[in-house]
Amino acid sequence: MGKLFTSVYDVAMKPFENAGFARIRSNLLKHVKGNVLEIGFGTGANFPFYRDAAYVEAIEPNAEMIELAYAKIMRASVPIQTYQAKAEQLPFPDESFDAITGTLVFCTIPDPVKALQEIKRVSKPGATFHFFEHVKVDHQTAAKAQELLTPAWKAVCDGCHLNRPTIQLFKEAGFEVEKVKKYGKGVFVVFEGKV
Numbered sequence: 633m634g635k636l637f638t639s640v641y642d643v644a645m646k647p648f649e650n651a652g653f654a655r656i657r658s659n660l661l662k663h664v665k666g667n668v669l670e671i672g673f674g675t676g677a678n679f680p681f682y683r684d685a686a687y688v689e690a691i692e693p694n695a696e697m698i699e700l701a702y703a704k705i706m707r708a709s710v711p712i713q714t715y716q717a718k719a720e721q722l723p724f725p726d727e728s729f730d731a732i733t734g735t736l737v738f739c740t741i742p743d744p745v746k747a748l749q750e751i752k753r754v755s756k757p758g759a760t761f762h763f764f765e766h767v768k769v770d771h772q773t774a775a776k777a778q779e780l781l782t783p784a785w786k787a788v789c790d791g792c793h794l795n796r797p798t799i800q801l802f803k804e805a806g807f808e809v810e811k812v813k814k815y816g817k818g819v820f821v822v823f824e825g826k827v
Contacts, residue, residue: 649677653764656815657681657735660762660822666730669754671719671747672737676701679708685731687711693718719747724754732827735764738798748805755827761807762824765798799823 654677661681670678670690674697682688688710692698695716705712717723720743732751741747751761799821803809810825 652815653677654681656764656820656822660735660764660824661733664731664733664760664762667728668731668733669722669724669729669751671732671734671751672740673697673701673714674737676704678733678735679704679712682708682710682712685710687713689713689715689724689729691715691717691719691722720750722750722754726753727756728754730756730759732759732761733763736766738763738765738801739796744796744798744801745805748801748807752805752807752827759827760824761802761827762822763798763802764820764822766820 657678658681661678662683664682665684666686668682668685668688670688673679673690673692674694676690679688679690679701688708690712692701692714693716698714698716701714705714715723719737719741732755738744738747755761799809799812802823802825808826809823811823813822815821
C-alpha cells in the first residue's frame, strides 16, 4: 500500500463515516460477543464500536495503518490486540474465535478463498461472522461499470476490487449467510451468519 493512500485514508473516509458508515459499524459490532477476530482493521475505525466482546484480536498487513490505529486502540471499550498479518495466513490456533468481523476489507484481500479457509480454521464450532462490505451489484449496467473501473481503481486504492462478489464467495466456502442488508442501491451490504 502506498504511503499517500495510507496518509489520506481517514480524511477520505470521513464524509462516508459521517453519512452513515459509522452508524452501520456501530449496529454491526456493538452486540458481537466473546473472543473476536477482526480481519483487516486498517486505521481502527471499528474499534470504538465494540461493546460486548470479551476481547478483540485484529489483523492488518500494513504497518503504517497499524500505527495510525494506536489512538483508537487506547480509547476502545474492550481489550484489543493487533497483529501485522494477512488474512490468508492467520497466526492463531484452530478453533480460537467465537466471532469474526470485518468492514470494507474483502475487496482488497489478494486470495479471498484462502482467507475464508483460514477464517473457518480459526473459528470455534458455532462461531458467527459479521461483515460490512462493498460488492459487485446485481444491476447489469452498474456491474459492467464496476468491471471497467476495477483495474484503475485497484491501482489507486490498494488493490481494491469494485467487482468482487463477496457474499457469493462466502456461500461457496460453506458459510451460512443468514442476514443481508443492502445500502446504496446494493453497492454496500451488511451480511451476517454462521461460519
